[in-house]
Amino acid sequence: MMDFRYPIGQFTHEGEVTLAHRQQWIQDVADLPKRAREAVEGLNEEQLSLPYRDGGWMLKQVIHHMADSHMNSVIRFKLALTEDTPTIRPYFEERWAELSDSKDMGVEVSLHLLDALHRRWSALLYALTDEDYAKAFYHPASKETMRLDHCLGLYAWHGKHHVAQITSLRDRLGI
Incomplete structure (x- = not known):
């Protein structure tokens, strides 16, 4: 049975990150806003308020989470590019998802944010x-030093992962 939390599986990458990996992952980052918009296209407010799984976030919270998470990621990339292995600031994504802008606001504002953010991020990545x-940053929550090439793969996966949460619910419900 499919794990609805991870409809495309969890992110894994072993070994060296090649130029081909990076090029594919940058394309995935660049394509995310379009894929996110397509995932929620035609859904009404009631449907956007459905959780993608039992105990999971509402579809609109998933969209807002991607904007929150990817804003943090861009900042982390820029810190790593301009400082010597900086310690980044973790945040409680599950608490952010419970704030009123994530629970009550329509998705359009975060879709626009993803459009602009990913345009800038892709330009930087290329x-x-x-x-x-x-280059790398230190993540105090996981106690890991994370290289940017690996983070690129993680965030390419992250966008696909959340889009798949939305599209898999739509498939299951026929909406």
């Missing part, structure tokens, strides 16, 4: 060098 992608 311009980075191999040396840039080897």
Whole structure:
């Protein structure tokens, strides 16, 4: 039976991150706003308020979460590019998802935010060098030092993961 939390599985990548990996992942980042918009296209407010699984976030919370998460990621990338292995600031994504802007606001504002944010992020990602992608930040919650090339793969997966949560619910409900 499918794990509705992870309809495309969890992110895994072993070994070196190649140029081909990076190019695909940058394309995935660039394509996310369009895929997110398509995932919720035609849904009404009642449908956007459905949880993607029992105990899960509403579809609109998933869209708002992607905007929140990817804003944080862009900032983390920029910190790593401009500082020597900075310690980033973690946040409680589950608490952010419970704030009124995530629970009550329509998705259009976050879809617009994703459009603009991903345009800028993609432009930055295409311009980075191999040396840039080897830069890293320290994540105090996981106690890991994370390289930007690996983070790129993680966020390419992250967008696809959340879009699949929405589209898999639509498929299950026929909406």
